[in-house]
Each structure stands twice: as C-alpha cells, then as structure tokens.
Amino acid sequence: xxxxxxxxxxxxxxxxxxxxxxxxxxxxxxxxxxxxxxxxxxxxxxxxxxxxxxxxxxxxxxxxxxxxxxxxxxxxxxxxx
Amino acid sequence: xxxxxxxxxxxxxxxxxxxxxxxxxxxxxxxxxxxxxxxxxxxxxxxxxxxxxxxxxxxxxxxxxxxxxxxxxxxxxxxxxxxxxxxxxxxxxxxxxxxxxxxxxxxxxxxxxxxxxxxxxxxxxxxxxxxxxxxxxxxxxxxxxxx
Numbered sequence: 001x002x003x004x005x006x007x008x009x010x011x012x013x014x015x016x017x018x019x020x021x022x023x024x025x026x027x028x029x030x031x032x033x034x035x036x037x038x039x040x041x042x043x044x045x046x047x048x049x050x051x052x053x054x055x056x057x058x059x060x061x062x063x064x065x066x067x068x069x070x071x072x073x074x075x076x077x078x079x080x081x
Numbered sequence: 082x083x084x085x086x087x088x089x090x091x092x093x094x095x096x097x098x099x100x101x102x103x104x105x106x107x108x109x110x111x112x113x114x115x116x117x118x119x120x121x122x123x124x125x126x127x128x129x130x131x132x133x134x135x136x137x138x139x140x141x142x143x144x145x146x147x148x149x150x151x152x153x154x155x156x157x158x159x160x161x162x163x164x165x166x167x168x169x170x171x172x173x174x175x176x177x178x179x180x181x182x183x184x185x186x187x188x189x190x191x192x193x194x195x196x197x198x199x200x201x202x203x204x205x206x207x208x209x210x211x212x213x214x215x216x217x218x219x220x221x222x223x224x225x226x227x228x
Contacts, residue, residue, distance in 0.1 A: 007203035057136035077217035080202035
C-alpha cells in the first residue's frame with residue numbers, strides 16, 4: 001500500500017510517500033512495523049496523541065483495519081481555515 | 082454547492098457577488114473570509130500551506146454536504162487556498178445562502194469550525210528565526226463539540 005506523510009511527519013521521516021509491503025491488520029500494527037525499521041520512524045511516531053491518520057483518504061483512528069486498503073496517511077492535527 | 086481548492090488568489094468581491102446574485106429567493110447571504118495574519122511572535126515573512134491533494138476536495142465537500150443537511154440552505158460555497166501566502170492575503174472564504182439569516186450565520190460558523198480541524202491543511206510560518214508549523218489549538222477542537 002501507499003503510505004503518505006504530511007507536514008512535520010513528512011519532514012521527520014524525510015519522504016512524502018512510500019510503498020510498504022505489510023501484513024499489518026490495523027493502522028496500529030503498521031505503526032509498530034514502521035517504528036521498528038529506523039529511528040526516524042520511531043521519532044515521528046513517538047507520540048500518537050499528536051498524530052492523525054487517514055485510511056483511503058478518510059479520517060479514522062489507529063484501530064482501523066487495513067484489509068483491502070490502498071492508502072494510509074499520517075499527519076499532525078490539521079490547521080486549516 | 083461549489084468547493085474549490087486552489088493555489089491562486091481568488092477575487093472575494095466577485096465571488097461574493099456571483100454567489101449572491103445566483104440566489105434570488107434567499108433572504109440572507111453570509112460570507113466569511115480568512116486572512117493571513119502575522120505569526121503570534123511577530124516578524125512573519127510568509128506562510129506556506131500544505132495539503133493532501135487526494136483528500137482535500139472530498140473532505141471539504143463532505144463538510145459542505147453536512148452543513149446543507151443540517152440547515153435550510155439554498156447554497157454553500159467554500160474556497161480554500163494552499164501554497165505560499167503573505168500577510169494580508171486571503172486564505173479562504175465560505176458563503177452560505179438561506180431564506181433566513183440564523184441558518185446562514187450558523188452554517189457559516191459550522192463550516193469554519195470544521196475547516197479548521199477536519200480539512201487536511203497544515204500551515205507553516207516562516208520568520209527570520211526559521212520556519213515553524215502552526216500548532217492546532219485545543220479550543221479549535223473543542224469548538225466542534227457545540228455542533
């Protein structure tokens with residue numbers, strides 16, 4: 001699936017988007033897999049209360065299932081308006 | 082319903098006029114415009130607004146549709162910019178049309194509250210000291226609970 005990062009999450013991880021091969025059943029499991037990869041992921045995902053997640057371009061939460069999902073995005077709380 | 086996500090500036094006067102003139106049986110037209118202000122600590126050179134291209138349009142349409150379902154509205158418009166902006170530039174506008182003003186005002190406030198916390202935009206302020214992401218405010222999140 002495609003994993004996208006925005007704002008300071010993108011800056012900390014260093015890329016806006018990557019393809020991830022994963023068997024993770026939920027967003028939380030995907031986060032754990034990413035954190036285990038490298039320190040930059042560990043740093044970016046250290047405080048999940050400071051992060052939001054969208055699955056297939058809909059806001060959801062970290063318990064959301066990933067079966068059949070094409071795109072997951074991580075970002076800080078939004079500051080539009 | 083008209084929802085525009087764009088980098089280029091918009092002409093507030095023309096947009097408001099077009100919106101208002103298209104609705105002859107609406108007794109109330111409310112518009113709100115958000116303008117770039119200085120960073121809280123001052124000295125802002127520019128602001129850059131990042132967004133999530135695949136999601137932004139859909140998220141704004143969903144917010145606008147929700148407003149239409151909650152209030153008796155003749156029409157809704159949302160324009161939100163992204164990219165580089167400077168102090169005094171217009172970031173976004175919403176417009177609502179209704180037969181009566183209470184609906185138009187409330188729906189415009191609802192749109193604003195949701196645009197702030199549920200539309201995928203992120204502001205970054207550039208000053209002489211460097212660049213900083215604008216932090217979301219607790220009160221913006223709290224504002225959603227009144228709806």
